[in-house]
Every structure is written in C-alpha cells, then in structure tokens.
Amino acid sequence: MHNLTSNTTEILLLLFLIITFGQSGYDKIADWKGNVSWLKQHFANTFLKNYVPLAVFKILVIELIATVLCVVGIFELISSNDPTFAMWGAIVSCLALLALLFGQRIAKDYDGARTIAIYFMVAVFAVYLLAK
Template sequence: MHNLTTNITEILLLLFLIITFGQSGYDKIADWKGNVSWLKEHFANTMFKNLVPLSVFAILVIELIAAVLCIWGIVELMSNNDPVYALWGAVISCIALLALLFGQRVAKDYDGARTIAIYFMVAIFTVYMLSK
C-alpha cells in the first residue's frame, strides 16, 4: 500500500495513458477498414496518401507497446517501486503522439494537432514525474 500512495500521481497519469492508447489501439483493430478509409481521405492530398495502411499499422503497434509498458509500469511501481517500465511507457507514448502530431500537421488539420498537443502535455509530464 505504501508504494501506491508514494506513486499515486504517476499511477494516475499512467492510467490516463493506458486508457488513451489502449482504447485507440482497440479501435484501430476493431474498425480497421473504417479507420483506414477515413485516414485515406484525410491524407489524400499529402505525401502519405499511399502509405496510410502501413502508417496506421505502425501507429497501432506503437500505441499497444505504450499501453502494455504503462500497465507493466504500474505493476512494477506498486510491487517494487521501480519506475523503469512506466518511464518507457510514457516515453513511447510521447513518440506515438509526436508521430500523430506530425501527421496532423502534414494533413493541415490544425485542430487535430492542437488536440494532440494537449495529450502530449500529459505524456511529457508523466515522463518528467517518472524521471525525477
């Protein structure tokens, strides 16, 4: 119980990232065709127009790795007070968000980019909290 209370801020931040990337990964798997179809239209006038399925798959893998590392990180924080996996989960979350931000900027979806920036603030704060 001591590790829970000692790391409560970090655990809550990790839960946010787990929900964000776990749900996003699940949605990509559950509605692959719908996601790829929508994104093909979204990136129709960009250099990524022919790379959408590969890009979605790459983002899916990164998101799932981030979610799994965050889950594992919570377990390690609570059992051993070890932040290594949690930190890597947060770092991979930041990488996923930077990739998504890049895509939104290329597609000139500035509202979408702004939304990703909000998620990035949470993710980078999680990195900060876990690396101190």
C-alpha cells in the same frame, strides 16, 4: 501500500495513457477498414496518401507497446517502486503522439494537432515525474 500512495500521481497519469492508447489501439483493430478509409481521405492531398495502411499499422504497434509498458509500469511501481517500465511507457506514448502530431500537421488539421498537443503535455509530465 506505501508505493501506491507515494506514486499516486504517476499511476493516474499512466492510467490516462493506458485508456488513451488502449482504446485507440482497440478501435484500430475493431474497425481497421473504417479507420484506414477515413485516414485515406484525411491524407488524400499529402505525400502520405499511399502509405496510410502502413502508417496506421505502425501507429497501432506503437500504441500497443505504450499500453503494455504503462500497465507493467503500474504493477512495477506498486510492487517494487521501480519506475523503469512506467517511464518507457510514457516515453513511447510521447513518440506515438509526436507521430500523430506529424500526421495532423501534414494534413493541415490544426485543430487535431492542437488536441494532440494536450495529450502530449500529459505524457511529457509523466516522463518528467518518472525520471526521478
């Protein structure tokens, strides 16, 4: 129980990342065609227009890895107070968000980029706390 209470902030941040990337990954899998179609339009005037399906697949893989690492990280924090998996989950989350930010900036979707920056602050804070 002590590990749970001494890592409450970290666990809450990891739950945030799990919800964020778990839902995003699920949405990409459940509605692959819809996501790819929308993103093809979103990137129609960029050099990324021909790479949308591959990019979505790569982002999906990164999001799923981040989710799994965060889930395992919570269990490791609670069971043994080991932050290794949790920190890697937060780091991979940051990498996913940087990739998404890159895409939003290329598409000149500055509102979308601003939203991603908010998520990035949460993920970086998780890395900061877990790098103890």
